[in-house]
Amino acid sequence: MLVNAAGPWVTSVLDAAGGGREPARVQLVKGSHVVVPRAYVGDHALILQNSDRRIVFMIPYEQRFTLIGTTDVAVASLDEARAIGTEETRYLLDAVNRYLAHPLFTRDIVWSYTGVRPLYDDGSNNPSETTRDYTLTVDDRDGVAQLSVFGGKITTYRRLAETALDRLQPWLRHRRGNWTHGEPLPGAVPDPAIAADLLRARRPALPRPLLEALFRRHGALADELLGDARSPADLGRDFGGGLTEREVAWCVEREWAACADDVLWRRTKAGLHMNVAQRAGFAHWFDRQRHRPATIA
Ligand SMILES: Cc1cc2nc3c(=O)[nH]c(=O)nc-3n(C[C@H](O)[C@H](O)[C@H](O)COP(=O)(O)OP(=O)(O)OC[C@H]3O[C@@H](n4cnc5c(N)ncnc54)[C@H](O)[C@@H]3O)c2cc1C
Known part of the structure; x- marks a missing residue:
């Protein structure tokens, strides 16, 4: 089958x-998000009512940032949905600026991304509906x-x-019945705070921010990712933004990252914490490794 x-x-x-x-029958509906430096105080998310009866949210993102989304734009093909459009950017900024005391401008945007919803076409003319x-x-x-x-x-x-x-x-010849309901996701642990403490206790020579970032991204799998690494030198190259060669190898081998952007933006969000030169340096290094993928020790 x-x-x-x-x-x-x-x-x-x-x-x-x-x-x-x-x-x-499929209707492709593009949706984009923008990321700005933290736009409000507090750890809560906000759901903002917009004037077109849609909602726009602001969510604390990667410690220092705020995620703003999303848009709903019907597109005829995937080619039309490669990146956020000027009108979408305007729409999102207008939506949040109705609420923020200090307005946001296009120059505040540090990153944006776009996805496509493959919705079943039920004949509705309005993508939001x-x-x-x-x-x-x-x-x-x-x-x-x-x-x-x-x-x-x-x-x-x-x-x-x-x-x-x-x-x-x-x-199907056999069927086990429905069993996924209580199944933890890979890396999930009942008490993340305790698990993060244990990880730090086992690796006292590794920098705390690095361990915290790895735990946020991989949960309990961070231990397996680190393997026998005890000191920063064991992690291979440091690309900046908390990304090391060891984690890149994990992304390639376990999470099928195939290009630099897969690692920077799709498997980790390390790209947000790097500057332009660091991202370019990593992309250059990754492309050179392509035919010789790094392996986990
Ligand atoms: C803008 C936006 C906002 C969203 N917001 C939310 C939300 O707030 N909450 C929520 O729950 N959901 C949300 N969703 C929906 C959610 O993202 C999707 O339902 C979910 O990602 C679908 O997962 P999937 O694995 O079915 O498909 P996908 O994640 O699209 O994966 C499809 C995979 O198939 C692969 N593929 C394609 N062609 C081939 C081929 N020929 N051979 C092999 N592989 C192939 C692709 O590479 C891709 O990896 C949102 C989606 C978008 C676009």
Whole structure:
């Protein structure tokens, strides 16, 4: 059987696999976020009511920053969604400036990113009103089940996965039932504060900020990532922003990072804590390693 969970690429995978019973109905909706230096005092997130009946949130981000998002822009193709547009930037800044005592300007933005929601097209003309729920389609192609996932949320992924298996039940010989509900995520621990203390106690010669950053990113897996490293020299190159060669090797081997941006922005957010020269230096180093990926000791 084939489970097509290719996200925004769901229809191209479906087409490559011979197409479904009916033409796939997907609406691509671009959403962008901007990151600015911490814009307000406090550890809380804020949900701001916007004048177009949407909400915009501000969330404390990576200690020193605030994340602002998001937008809803229907696009015809993925090419139209490579980066945030000027109007989206304006929209987000206007939305938060209605509430902030000190307004934010474009020059305050230190980073932005854009994603695409592959929503199931329910015929709605307003991208904000298209269902955010997931839709699963199943085809039997000569006895081979082909299931495609449209839409969805990170928050509902376990339920989605279990529903997918329910829909595939006719093709499955055995089914374990629903068991994911209480399953911890990799690296999750019941008491993070205690686990972070233990990590520091086991590695007294490693800088505290570095251990804290690794714990935030990897949870209990930070111990495995560090392996036999006891001193900063054991971590290999220091690229700045708390990123070391040891963590890069982990991102490549365990998390399939394939390019410098995967490491800087998608596996870690170390890019935010580095300057332009450090990011360029890392990208140059990473590209040279490409054919010779670093390995975990
Ligand atoms: C702007 C925005 C804001 C969002 N906000 C929220 C939110 O606040 N809360 C929430 O719960 N959810 C939110 N979501 C939704 C959430 O991000 C998605 O539901 C979730 O990421 C979907 O995960 P996925 O693994 O199904 O798909 P994806 O994360 O899109 O992964 C699809 C994968 O398939 C791979 N792929 C593509 N083609 C192929 C191929 N031919 N072969 C092999 N692999 C392939 C891609 O490389 C990719 O890794 C938001 C999404 C966006 C875009």
